[in-house]
Amino acid sequence: QITLRESGPTLVKPTQTLTLTCNFSGFSLSTSGVGVGWIRQPPGKALEWLALIYWNNDKRYSPSLKSRLTVTKDTSKNQVDLTMTNMDPVDTATYYCAHRRGDGYNRYYFDYWGQGTLVTVSS
Amino acid sequence: DIQMTQSPSSLSASVGDRVTITCQASQGISNYLNWYQQKPGKAPKLLIYDASNLETGVPSRFSGSGSGTDFTFAISSLQPEDIATYYCQQHDNLPFTFGQGTKLEI
Numbered sequence: 589q590i591t592l593r594e595s596g597p598t599l600v601k602p603t604q605t606l607t608l609t610c611n612f613s614g615f616s617l618s619t620s621g622v623g624v625g626w627i628r629q630p631p632g633k634a635l636e637w638l639a640l641i642y643w644n645n646d647k648r649y650s651p652s653l654k655s656r657l658t659v660t661k662d663t664s665k666n667q668v669d670l671t672m673t674n675m676d677p678v679d680t681a682t683y684y685c686a687h688r689r690g691d692g693y694n695r696y697y698f699d700y701w702g703q704g705t706l707v708t709v710s711s
Numbered sequence: 712d713i714q715m716t717q718s719p720s721s722l723s724a725s726v727g728d729r730v731t732i733t734c735q736a737s738q739g740i741s742n743y744l745n746w747y748q749q750k751p752g753k754a755p756k757l758l759i760y761d762a763s764n765l766e767t768g769v770p771s772r773f774s775g776s777g778s779g780t781d782f783t784f785a786i787s788s789l790q791p792e793d794i795a796t797y798y799c800q801q802h803d804n805l806p807f808t809f810g811q812g813t814k815l816e817i
Contacts, residue, residue: 625807634798634809634810634812635755635798635800635809635812636809637800637806637808637809648805651806652806684755686754695760695761695802696807697745697757697760697766697802698745698755698800699757699760699766701756702754703753703754
């Protein structure tokens with residue numbers, strides 16, 4: 589059974605750096621084809637893909653946020669971290685991590701999601 | 712970036728109705744299109760992958776079709792538990808992009 593859970597601060601100040609952790613179980617991030625993605629959703633708005641880390645430690649980022657994002661993994665701890673620098677009130681959103689099912693670098697199905705964590709950016 | 716445009720933005724229907732939602736991509740994406748259901752306060756749930764494949768455990772009243780730039784999601788007989796917002800998502804090119812969502816109400 590695959591489960592994911594996000595954790596991190598619920599409130600950050602503008603210009604601060606946010607670090608979120610995704611702890612997962614039921615799969616290994618060293619298995620070929622597996623990945624963990626980060627997706628966010630501002631209150632009342634649509635979903636926005638942020639980043640993805642692959643089983644082989646390759647990484648992909650949203651171009652619009654690439655300069656601010658870093659995703660890392662600790663396979664032994666079943667953990668993926670997302671760091672976002674220079675936080676702004678427009679970054680207020682629920683942040684989700686999700687398991688990626690796919691085939692190598694083809695096909696991206698986010699088939700299991702964490703419950704999400706709401707991060708508010710305010711002074 | 713590939714833009715995904717869903718219509719309608721909201722939809723009101725009755726139990727038992729057939730409901731359809733469309734999603735249009737700004738460029739051809741073959742069948743690299745997924746559909747998700749999101750209930751209030753919950754994470755999205757994958758329903759359909761690669762335009763027409765039903766995810767395991769998803770009721771057969773849900774279906775998807777299309778290829779290229781035009782896609783359709785359908786519920787053959789609306790049930791009360793289907794009240795949610797539905798999103799399409801392309802995975803042909805990075806960055807992966809979602810539609811703006813279709814809020815389904817009874």
